[in-house]
Amino acid sequence: MGGKVSCTLGEVKNRADFILYWGGNPAECHPRHFTKYTIMQKGKFLPEGRKGRTMVLVDIRETMSVKAADIFLQVRPGKDFEVITALRALVKGNRVDTALVEETGLKLEQLQDLVDRMKRCKFGVIFFGMGLSMTRGKHMNSAAVLTLAAEMNAFTKFVAMPMRGHGNVAGADMVLRWTTGYPFGVNLCRGFPRFNPGEFSTVDLLVRGDIDAAFVLGADPGATMPQPGIDTLARVPTIVLDPKVTHTSRLARVHITTSVTGISSPGTAYRMDEVPLPLRPVLKSPYPSDEEVVRRIIAAVDKKTAWLPRPETMSSGVA
Amino acid sequence: MTVTITQHATCTFCGCVCDDIELHDDGVKIIKTKAACSLGTSWFLNHTAERLYPDALIDGKEASVDDAVEVAAEYLHRANMPLVYGLSNVTCEAQREAVSLAEKIGAVIDSHTSL
The missing domain is CATH 3.40.228.10 (Dimethylsulfoxide Reductase, domain 2)
Incomplete structure (x- = not known):
């Protein structure tokens, strides 16, 4: 099917x-x-x-x-x-x-x-x-x-x-589909996308405690997940990007306040029928947008050594 | 107080993403909405441009965004199986950056769709 x-x-x-x-x-x-x-x-x-x-x-x-x-x-x-x-x-x-x-x-x-x-x-x-x-x-x-x-x-x-609940959850499906080929629950641990709901879906990963860090944006799992999942978020280093200090922010190691999507930060959102619509922000926020903060974290990660083996080292050692 | 009127604003509260909202704002707050439903109205009226929260928190203490970005990058880089989760209340542009970050740190990336 x-x-x-x-x-x-x-x-x-x-x-x-x-x-x-x-x-x-x-x-x-x-x-x-x-x-x-x-x-x-x-x-x-x-x-x-x-x-x-x-x-x-x-x-x-x-x-x-x-x-x-x-x-x-x-x-x-x-x-x-x-x-x-x-x-x-x-x-x-x-x-x-x-x-x-x-x-x-x-x-x-x-x-x-x-x-x-x-x-x-x-x-x-x-x-x-x-x-x-x-x-x-x-x-x-x-x-x-x-x-x-x-x-x-x-x-x-x-x-x-x-009937999609959140404002741009349809957009999340669309972006993941055109970037990885799968709509949600995509594992990039091996350097290529793997899809398996039940194994790589958030609630299952959190309840089993499979992860060793969490980066949360545009969500508050600390308020909505089952208790064992919330315990995992509190145990591992959790980083939260949100316009408010949320339940997840309170159990996180790092919280960064960002501007509100659509009210202060511009961009695109997908309606439930997968029609993309431009946002028209009206207020100038004192905080940076989610997009900008994620880009800055990427820049900071880029300064560190890559986690994937480099091509020149891959041929040596392991047969 | 000057009131700015914006036509055809887009509401991102629910999946309907209504794009026919009229907003009246005074530069700091939205003071009036037209065409929005009860959920949309409270979404617009309850988010302001005021500085109500610290820029960033590290272990619950106030910090600068620069420091928080460095600490976040360190945690994510060190992790073997990080999770990037949420994405439902951010723009597609931010989602695209999040996919890029997930690829760099070798993460699982997931949204509310899987719930």
Whole structure:
């Protein structure tokens, strides 16, 4: 399973007549998503706006977003993968066991109705949040929902998009992809990139205590990681770049205050649909930008001996 | 007090990255926002250009940025398996520098995506 069938939010606004949110609460976490990009807008091919669109919400509990939905499907916690698998079977017209569907907290008729609506629409989109990608099944859930969207293209136009939380986390994926070939959890210890989520992902490295130094920028793992991970950050030398003195700064050996991204420091940020947008800073900060500080640390590291064996020494010694 | 009005400012609080925000600032603080949601408004109003924190801290004591950069470079250079983590609230330009640093020190580089 690989690849993502996606589009920009502009296309969603102008074309999507079927919008499914899975494991997210945009009403409270992305307050302008409904009004600016999805259900509330009048689009080029949807002159009726909200009336011309169907919105389905799948979640484990009733959130503020339920009020905006036409259909709410309450899934039993941890059963998302089973629901997606049943949907994929129904899309292909395969028989699905009623009892197995009922274990997920839903009824077969509800899923069949959902599949019928998905097939009937002109342009469908699935937005999936951390309620899907960070619960039981994790990246397998994301892969399943992306596959469901891809398979729906045998019937109609269908796309899927993750609801990104932080301002430029989509940018982090993009930059790592074009520099190393992988989107996150990239190990450069051997001088070339290696990718293995679960082994080289931060939470696992920290909980196992595999690292011997940490450089943190644009994050506060000291406030969000599990306790064994925070203990590792306190044990090893940790360096923090942040506009504020954070929880991580308090357990770090070095903290450097930087200017706030987008308010004081210029640059580019990627929206969740991977559209790059320029930032327009308005205030002049007394602190340097993250970019400048990282560049100065690189210059200071450059003055020291390189950690990789030099070519002239590599041929001697070890056979 | 002169108020500057900026059109089409970009909010980097959440993944929506709305780029249609109007900001009113007095040079030190943003005093008013238009079009921003409740999360975006608090993001803009709570970050100022005031000097509220020390330039740098080494072992919890105030220090200069120059010294902090040297100490940071020493720790990172000495480490066998350093971790570069975060990247989600910084610009792409800063992320690119962070990848360059990670390559130089032989680090694992990761963002919030892996959580």
